[in-house]
Amino acid sequence: xxxxxxxxxxxxxxxxxxxxxxxxxxxxxxxxxxxxxxxxxxxxxxxxxxxxxxxxxxxxxxxxxxxxxxxxxxxxxxxxxxxxxxxxxxxxxxxxxxxxxxxxxxxxxxxxxxxxxxxxxxxxxxxxxxxxxxxxxxxxxxxxxxxxxxxxxxxxxxxxxxxxxxxxxxxxxxxxxxxxxxxxxxxxxxxxxxxxxxxxxxxxxxxxxxxxxxxxxxxxxxxxxxxxxxxxxxxxxxxxxxxxxxxxxxxxxxxxxxxxxxxxxxxxxxxxxxxxxxxxxxxxxxxxxxxxxxxxxxxxxxxxxxxxxxxxxxxxxxxxxxxxxxxxxxxxxxxxxxxxxxxxxxxxxxxxxxxxxxxxxxxxxxxxxxxxxxxxxxxxxxxxxxxxxxxxxxxxxxxxxxxxxxxxxxxxxxxxxxxxxxxxxxxxxxxxxxxxxxxxxxxxxxxxxxxxxxxxxxxxxxxxxxxxxxxxxxxxxxxxxxxxxxxxxxxxxxxxxxxxxxxxxxxxxxxxxxxxxxxxxxxxx
Amino acid sequence: xxxxxxxxxxxxxxxxxxxxxxxxxxxxxxxxxxxxxxxxxxxxxxxxxxxxxxxxxxxxxxxxxxxxxxxxxxxxxxxxxxxxxxxxxxxxxxxxxxxxxxxxxxxxxxxxxxxxxxxxxxxxxxxxxxxxxxxxxxxxxxxxxxxxxxxxxxxxxxxxxxxxxxxxxxxxxxxxxxxxxxxxxxxxxxxxxxxxxxxxxxxxxxxxxxxxxxxxxxxxxxxxxxxxxxxxxxxxxxxxxxxxxxxxxxxx
Numbered sequence: 044x045x046x047x048x049x050x051x052x053x054x055x056x057x058x059x060x061x062x063x064x065x066x067x068x069x070x071x072x073x074x075x076x077x078x079x080x081x082x083x084x085x086x087x088x089x090x091x092x093x094x095x096x097x098x099x100x101x102x103x104x105x106x107x108x109x110x111x112x113x114x115x116x117x118x119x120x121x122x123x124x125x126x127x128x129x130x131x132x133x134x135x136x137x138x139x140x141x142x143x144x145x146x147x148x149x150x151x152x153x154x155x156x157x158x159x160x161x162x163x164x165x166x167x168x169x170x171x172x173x174x175x176x177x178x179x180x181x182x183x184x185x186x187x188x189x190x191x192x193x194x195x196x197x198x199x200x201x202x203x204x205x206x207x208x209x210x211x212x213x214x215x216x217x218x219x220x221x222x223x224x225x226x227x228x229x230x231x232x233x234x235x236x237x238x239x240x241x242x243x244x245x246x247x248x249x250x251x252x253x254x255x256x257x258x259x260x261x262x263x264x265x266x267x268x269x270x271x272x273x274x275x276x277x278x279x280x281x282x283x284x285x286x287x288x289x290x291x292x293x294x295x296x297x298x299x300x301x302x303x304x305x306x307x308x309x310x311x312x313x314x315x316x317x318x319x320x321x322x323x324x325x326x327x328x329x330x331x332x333x334x335x336x337x338x339x340x341x342x343x344x345x346x347x348x349x350x351x352x353x354x355x356x357x358x359x360x361x362x363x364x365x366x367x368x369x370x371x372x373x374x375x376x377x378x379x380x381x382x383x384x385x386x387x388x389x390x391x392x393x394x395x396x397x398x399x400x401x402x403x404x405x406x407x408x409x410x411x412x413x414x415x416x417x418x419x420x421x422x423x424x425x426x427x428x429x430x431x432x433x434x435x436x437x438x439x440x441x442x443x444x445x446x447x448x449x450x451x452x453x454x455x456x457x458x459x460x461x462x463x464x465x466x467x468x469x470x471x472x473x474x475x476x477x478x479x480x481x482x483x484x485x486x487x488x489x490x491x492x493x494x495x496x497x498x499x500x501x502x503x504x505x506x507x508x509x510x511x512x513x514x515x516x517x518x519x520x521x522x523x524x525x526x527x528x529x530x531x532x533x534x535x536x537x538x539x540x541x542x543x544x545x546x547x548x549x550x551x552x553x554x555x556x557x558x559x560x561x562x563x564x565x566x567x568x
Numbered sequence: 569x570x571x572x573x574x575x576x577x578x579x580x581x582x583x584x585x586x587x588x589x590x591x592x593x594x595x596x597x598x599x600x601x602x603x604x605x606x607x608x609x610x611x612x613x614x615x616x617x618x619x620x621x622x623x624x625x626x627x628x629x630x631x632x633x634x635x636x637x638x639x640x641x642x643x644x645x646x647x648x649x650x651x652x653x654x655x656x657x658x659x660x661x662x663x664x665x666x667x668x669x670x671x672x673x674x675x676x677x678x679x680x681x682x683x684x685x686x687x688x689x690x691x692x693x694x695x696x697x698x699x700x701x702x703x704x705x706x707x708x709x710x711x712x713x714x715x716x717x718x719x720x721x722x723x724x725x726x727x728x729x730x731x732x733x734x735x736x737x738x739x740x741x742x743x744x745x746x747x748x749x750x751x752x753x754x755x756x757x758x759x760x761x762x763x764x765x766x767x768x769x770x771x772x773x774x775x776x777x778x779x780x781x782x783x784x785x786x787x788x789x790x791x792x793x794x795x796x797x798x799x800x801x802x803x804x805x806x807x808x809x810x811x812x813x814x815x816x817x818x819x820x
Contacts, residue, residue, distance in 0.1 A: 236799070240744075240813060243797050266792065267613045270768060270785055295792055297766035300799065344763065384763070396627060406628065413624045414617045 061199055065206045068097035076213060082221030083117070089214065090119035099174075099190035099203065101166055105132065105139055106186040106218070113139055113187060118164055130163045137161035138175055142187050148176040150204050152197050167191055174204045176211040180219040188214060243299055246290035252435045255425040261288070264417055269296040274367065276352075276412045277390040279419030281531045282468030285390040286350065288417060293346040298386060301345025304338045309351035309546055313359055318375045321362075327376025339372060343383045351546075352412065353393030357405065364408045422463040422470065429459050429470070436471050437478070437486075446484050450474075453488040461493055464527035465534035469494075472534055494530045494563060526561045529554065538565065591712070592681045598713040606782035606789070608658050610768035612651055619647060664707040671704060671711070671746055671814070672697040675738060678715045682723070689727050689734065696739040702816040704746055706794045714790045717783045718750050718810050725754030725808060733805075745796065745815045752807040762800065 075088040090102035101120065105113040108131075115130040132140040138160050142149050151157045155169035167173060168191065175189035188211040192203055248262060268275055269292050277285045286305070293303040311319055318327070322337030338347060355363065366372045367387065371380045389412055398404035422429070433450055441448040450458075454477075463469055477490040528547065536542035544554040558565065622644055629637040679686075679695065686693055704711075719736070726734045737751040757765060764770055768785040784800075791798040796814035803809040 236801075236811075240797055240799075247792075247795075247797075249795075266789070267609065269792075270610070270766065270788070271613065272763075272767075273617060297763045297788065297800070299797075301763075396624075399628065400631075410621055410624055414620055416620060 061202055064097055065202075068092055069206075069209070071096055072210060072213065076217050082217065082225075085217055085221075086117055086214070087119075089210070090117065093190055093210070094119050097203075097206065098193045099207070100193045101191040103164070103189045104178075104186060104214070105189075107143070107184060113143055115164065116186075118166060121164060121166055132161075132163070137163065138173065139187050139189060142175045142177055142189075143184055146177050146179075146184050148174070148204050148208055150174050150200050152200065153195075154191075171195060172197065172200055174200065174207050176204065176207045178211045178215045178218060180215045185215065185218055185222075239300065243294040246287075246294040248291055248295070250435075251284060251287050251291060252431045253425060253428040254431060255420070255428050257420040257425055258428065261417060261419065264415075265291050266295065268292060268415055268417070272386050273415045274386070274412060275388045276414075276416045277388065277419065278395075278416055279390075279392060280421045280464075280466055281392050281535045282466030283419040283421055284467055285392075285419060286348070288419065289346075289348045289388045289390065292388060293348075293386075296346070296386070298345050302342055303346045303348065304342040305348040305350065306338050307350045309354040310542070313356050316355070316359060317362065321372050321374055322377075322381075323375035324377040327374070331376065334374065334377075337374065339366070339383050339385060340381060342385045344385075346386045346388060349387065349389045351391060352389040353391035353395055353398060353404065357403075360405045360408050364405065364411065367408075367411050422466040426459050430455060432467060432470060433458065433474065436474050440471075440475055440478050441484070444478060448478050448481075448484045448486065451485065451487045454486055454491055457488050457491055462527075465494075465531045469531070469534045492564075494534075522561065525557070526563065529557050529561060530563060533558075533563070588677070588680050591677055594709050595678075595681060595713050595716055598709045599717065602710070602713060602786050602790075603782045605658055606768060606786045608654065610782070610785070612655055612658075615647075615651060619644060619651075664710055666705055666707055668703040669706045669708050669711055670701060671740055671748060672701050674708065674712050675715055675740065675748065678712055678719055679738070681716060682719050685720070685723050686736075689723055691723060691726055691734040691736055694735065694737045694739075696737070698740045698742050701740055701742055701746060704794070704814045704816055706814065710790055711794070714787050714812075715748070715750075717787055718812070721783060721810075722750055722752035722754070722808070725752050725756075728755065731755075742816075743813075745813045748812045748814075749809060750812075751803045751805075751809040753803070753805050754807045756802055756806055756808050757800065765800070 071092040072089050075085055075092065079085060086104055090104070093099040093102045101118065103115060103118045105115045108114045111134065113132040115132075132143070134140055135144045138149055138151065138157065141159060151160065151173040153169070154160050154162070154167055154171060154173050157173075160167075160173070162169075172192050172195070173189065174192065175187055177184045178186040178188055188207065190207060192200070248265075251258075251262070253259075253261075265288060275289075275292060277288050279285055289305075290303065293299060306316075306320065308316060318331075318335075318337065320337050320339055322335050322340055323331050325331060325334045362372070370384075371382050373380055395404055395409055395413070399406050399409050422432075433455065437448040437450060458470070458473075465472070473491060473493065474486070476492065477486045478484075480490045481487075529543070532543040532546045533540070536546065540554050540558070541551045544551045547554065549557075557563075622640070626637050626640050626644060629640070675695075675697070679693070719738070722736050726736070731754065733753045735753045737749070739749045739751075741747040741749070766784050766788055768782055770785075788798050791812055791814070794814050796812060799811040799813075801809045801811060
């Protein structure tokens, strides 16, 4: 037996070893492919396994670009980002281009024997073989997978090529999925940006109407305050549009891409408020089955709007002060301090100075909140804005009712004579009611009904709408004040008595009694 | 005949050059004034916060130490009056007339002005204007200064020493409004600074370079004043993408 036949003998047993090697690599690759959807990470891993377990080094993946060329995405052991410029192959150019053109596997016994080989990446050993296999998705070529076996032994090149085709098929699926995911992600992102822009338009300055000097000053302040991360305190009577201003600040600020999270501090009892705002850990209290992010964390990178800030308890004021000072807080039942990058906008209709005097509100917290106060004027102090506001509101209501609404001059005069204890919100509700009553979309004097008392009109009101006239409230200013207060609260809560009761610190029984004694018309829904 | 048309084209070119030089000066002046305005109004605003706190403290002090409160109150009033004077000054200084602006034209002007810098930094520019673009209502010079500032920002981002891929993509698109996108292949905005970069006086440059750091904050304001939106997004390639959307004439 001569040496040549001995070698042959040896190799006759070797396929088994090579197959074991391939099987091992295949197992590793299958694991990687099933693990993650991040395509780039997956590809790197696959190339690494090919190199380490299957003796196939310098793995290269190129992908078909929309313009019909092959773009080299990654080469094992080479940082593609550091290449001078992206490496591309046109169809038929170099060996990769040849594979793309013919759509079949190519085996080179020795790289330097093939003139076609262009070695654009410059990492291939001219003395070693080279294998390139097409990556097909549903029969169409989507890319090329190429490797360089790390031995000069030519005997098993066919086996290796067969193995490489197998891997290319596996990658094909993952490539298809990743392309799909990426495309869907892009279209979702585009849609999100479109929606976001639409929302920003809706909540920008367009939705706040007013040309009075007081409002122009407010706009100017909002514009300035939007640029900074300052805490803002919006003050104004109920229904003056504090929430709209908060919207305008958020959506005109660089934080517009983040979330605007709102919380009405009066709407929740204290213990709930804390877990709602700061979140809670699992098992913090009965029923806390899992940990939960609070509004503060949800608003990270965005804005947190705390409405009715004057209603919070002293204990809670202390906690809030700490967050404002240190920018840190803990979840309920947790010990880990959490940091959140949040701009805080607060709002109240209460006289906080008086609350501080009475000891209901912490002085230090008040100073912190009052750094940038925005005082919204009540509607009765900017009656000149009523025509514009009505026009805007009628467009909005008309949009919802899908018809064109208009207002007679007489009706407008009547609106301008009222005191508007519930401010713009009451005006909106009033117009909405009137619009429902109107058959042809024309709102006249008759269809407008107020819940509070009207200022002395220039001419006596038509007898057709007497509900406010035979009202005992006329004589007694105390009852009128009470009546205004109850109505304002009801307007604010959308005429839900239980909620209004909470705002007024009453029980629902008390508010029902007042509605009866003050002869307030309940909104018919 | 041939001679005549050649003269004519030379004449046009000279005219166009003169226009561009004048425009460049105008834009530079506007930039300078805008930066000054922006820093003044930012300073005004920053002074307002402490004054407000003082005001609320004085209000509390009134009941306990009326005399002290009175003295402080008059000092505060004086301070506020000075600030108000300054505010009036800023408000008056700015009066450019509003007219229809074709953003494709405005951007081309900006590119012309920026060309020397683009060439010097070895930046490849991809300019993809929409074929038909409705005009927007706005202040022509102010808008040009706005886009110049954004393009300058992109150039700055790419001018890091040793940065390899230097490309800027500038595109316009007609959608609900007019959309301008300025994309660079620079390093992008460092995480955690996405909001901070809009704050007046924020700059990534060293103070001594003379950057006031009012660029983005000013840009945001100009866009808001034009009824539009400005968005800062990560670009697909890892750089930075600025989207400016301005309402068209009909919508406004």
